[in-house]
Amino acid sequence: MGEGPVECAVYYIHRCSASFRNGSDLRPLYNFITAALAPPAGGEWKCPVLIIDDVSVLLSLGVTSVQVLDFIHYCRAGVCSRYQGNVVCLVQGDEGSEDAEYELLLRSLCHQSGLLLQVEGLVTGFCKDVHGELTITRRTHNTERPVTYQYKIHDKSVSFFARGLSAAVL
Structure with missing residues (x-):
């Protein structure tokens, strides 16, 4: 696997997906993102963008919508407040879904955006x-x-x- 940040993030999520299924929190993933967003020594970022491609995948890994919303909240606080950047989240699916966890996630993210x-x-x-x-x-x-x-x-x-x-x- 390559050494770029995207490859590292995909590898990290794949490595941690078993712990997500056991109902653990997303703190290790948040810590990974925070470390990846840290500017190089003596440098600074200009308006970074954190793109979370299909946040609903976390639900399929057993993470609750409340845990996902907490995770997004902390990501937004770090990226938007600390670095004056933006967080972009993709959520796929139907608004009329019968999945209560998905509905809570979708409505909450829409409300916060x-x-x-x-x-x-x-x-x-x-x-x-x-x-x-x-x-x-x-x-x-x-x-x-x-x-x-x-x-x-x-x-x-x-x-x-x-x-x-x-x-x-x-």
Whole structure:
């Protein structure tokens, strides 16, 4: 396995997944992230971003939603407060899920977030020129301002446009 931070993080989670199944907490993972985010001697970070790709995987490893939320809280406190950075979390699934742990995690993360990006396929089904919708909700001072765009995925890029303004309509 390589020596880069991504390979190290994947290896670390794989190595610790057995202890997650036993109901242990996420402190060792948090300590690993904190150590990885520590700036080099005499240096400093400028606005680091911690990306947690599919936080719901932790639920499938036996970690409770409360433990995951505590973990995210501490990550946000460290990255956002200490380094003036951001934490980005991916949560996959349906909002109408019957899994209570997943629902608690999803609703709590949405409540804590300043910016929500919700990507979904078209409710009407497949379309050649529109592949889905992206809803961006910016939460400021107790107000939510959602904006919805449609998108089309190309070989190496994505096109975004307002509803009803795809190339097929125009």
